[in-house]
Amino acid sequence: MKYCKYHPTDAATWYCTHCDSRVCDTCTQESERGEDRYCCKCGATLESLGSAYTAEPFWERLSETFRYPLTVPVMTLIVVLSAISGVLFFVPIVGAVAGLISAGILTKYSFQCLEETAAGNMSPPDLSEAFSGGIVIIFKMIGLIILITAGGIGSYHYLGAGITGLLGALVVLSIPAFLINFALTDRVLVSFAPQNILRIVSAVGLPYGILIGLLLLMSSSVGLLSYMVFSGFEWASMILQSVISNFYMVVIFHLLGYVVFQYQEKLGFYARAQTGDAPVYRSEVERSRAKISVLIKEGDYEGVNRLYKKTLDRNGLDLSFNDEYFEFLTATGNKEDLPDFADDYMAYKLHKGHQAQLKRIYNQTRSVVPDFKPTSHEVRFTLAQDYASFGDYPAVIRLVNGMHQDCSDNQLLIKAYSLMHEALQALEKEEMALRCKKLLKRLEAQAV
Ligand SMILES: [Zn+2]
Ligand SMILES: [Zn+2]
Numbered sequence: 001m002k003y004c005k006y007h008p009t010d011a012a013t014w015y016c017t018h019c020d021s022r023v024c025d026t027c028t029q030e031s032e033r034g035e036d037r038y039c040c041k042c043g044a045t046l047e048s049l050g051s052a053y054t055a056e057p058f059w060e061r062l063s064e065t066f067r068y069p070l071t072v073p074v075m076t077l078i079v080v081l082s083a084i085s086g087v088l089f090f091v092p093i094v095g096a097v098a099g100l101i102s103a104g105i106l107t108k109y110s111f112q113c114l115e116e117t118a119a120g121n122m123s124p125p126d127l128s129e130a131f132s133g134g135i136v137i138i139f140k141m142i143g144l145i146i147l148i149t150a151g152g153i154g155s156y157h158y159l160g161a162g163i164t165g166l167l168g169a170l171v172v173l174s175i176p177a178f179l180i181n182f183a184l185t186d187r188v189l190v191s192f193a194p195q196n197i198l199r200i201v202s203a204v205g206l207p208y209g210i211l212i213g214l215l216l217l218m219s220s221s222v223g224l225l226s227y228m229v230f231s232g233f234e235w236a237s238m239i240l241q242s243v244i245s246n247f248y249m250v251v252i253f254h255l256l257g258y259v260v261f262q263y264q265e266k267l268g269f270y271a272r273a274q275t276g277d278a279p280v281y282r283s284e285v286e287r288s289r290a291k292i293s294v295l296i297k298e299g300d301y302e303g304v305n306r307l308y309k310k311t312l313d314r315n316g317l318d319l320s321f322n323d324e325y326f327e328f329l330t331a332t333g334n335k336e337d338l339p340d341f342a343d344d345y346m347a348y349k350l351h352k353g354h355q356a357q358l359k360r361i362y363n364q365t366r367s368v369v370p371d372f373k374p375t376s377h378e379v380r381f382t383l384a385q386d387y388a389s390f391g392d393y394p395a396v397i398r399l400v401n402g403m404h405q406d407c408s409d410n411q412l413l414i415k416a417y418s419l420m421h422e423a424l425q426a427l428e429k430e431e432m433a434l435r436c437k438k439l440l441k442r443l444e445a446q447a448v
Pocket of ligand 1: 004006025027
């Protein structure tokens with residue numbers, strides 16, 4: 001299992017050959033509607049790791065596995081094939097041909113399910129694929145069974161019962177690996193070659209035992225179930241047995257396909273689960289956020305600052321993104337960009353009705369730029385009011401002082417200087433309070 005370089009608990013899904021790093025979906029960049037992903041750090045196109053590290057293990061999704069064939073088309077196929085071969089079973093020759101054809105169709109379809117699942121498609125494929133080439137597969141299988149039987153007889157003759165029994169057990173244990181190989185290569189002898197069987201077994205490791213157990217359980221339950229339900233009605237029992245075994249066949253092949261999907265990396269390829277949902281596209285802000293989080297972890301603060309500016313140019317109204325940039329500027333102590341940004345930011349906050357936050361923003365900005373003073377008169381007055389209610393008079397004076405020089409809103413000026421007058425009186429600065437009173441009188445005269 002490999003994890004994201006920046007999220008130590010998230011499985012990696014992409015690989016950058018340039019940086020030699022693995023990242024998760026979040027820590028990538030994509031063009032607006034593009035399928036390709038790029039490295040946040042160096043911009044190189046990333047290689048997909050598919051679901052190699054994100055796939056749920058096959059033994060934890062057994063209920064999904066058993067539900068796989070439960071769609072109308074697949075169940076119809078299973079029941080119709082079972083009924084045809086069951087009804088015609090006792091008719092000589094016709095029955096054998098019908099049985100062969102329906103087995104061929106189902107086998108072909110099951111292999112199709114294996115291949116599709118291995119490629120990441122978790123819903124059953126179209127039925128149209130089932131109706132060609134199935135008989136060929138059946139004959140290949142029959143050929144293989146004849147070959148194995150002949151081998152068994154030869155072994156019994158020359159090596160004795162003990163060794164033959166052992167070899168027989170090995171053959172049974174090889175079946176899942178063989179079916180997987182066959183689905184991927186379409187070649188019988190190559191698929192049965194010991195080194196190719198071993199390749200699958202070693203890729204899966206110990207869970208291969210779970211797989212064998214599941215397959216044995218399913219195949220033994222077919223006869224038992226049918227015996228319990230329909231002992232006595234041979235004809236009906238035949239059809240039911242056939243429905244159950246056909247159902248299990250699709251389940252087993254889906255399961256085998258999933259084993260390939262789960263162990264894709266060890267088997268040398270990458271496939272991604274296809275959910276069938278429409279792709280979710282990230283907005284520019286979301287994409288930038290992801291990249292910023294990577295760049296911060298890489299310590300590239302200049303890159304972060306540039307990206308914030310670039311993104312805000314086009315998404316200036318995104319309030320939370322503004323909040324994040326402000327936190328970044330104060331956290332990094334950026335004296336260059338903070339004053340201008342804080343100025344616009346505070347005006348925007350006030351406009352959005354967030355006046356309660358102005359004081360915190362103002363203080364945070366002043367901790368980096370001590371002589372900072374907002375240019376917006378509304379912001380300054382709102383802050384002054386807030387400070388006055390807490391009795392912080394020096395702050396009131398600092399904010400209102402000089403406002404009359406460049407503010408044309410008379411009513412606002414009157415309110416602001418009244419506050420300042422109160423503050424000066426409270427601080428017992430009589431002379432200044434008097435001058436302030438004069439200014440107020442002049443403003444009131446102009447207002448009339
Ligand atoms: Zn990540
Ligand atoms: Zn890179």
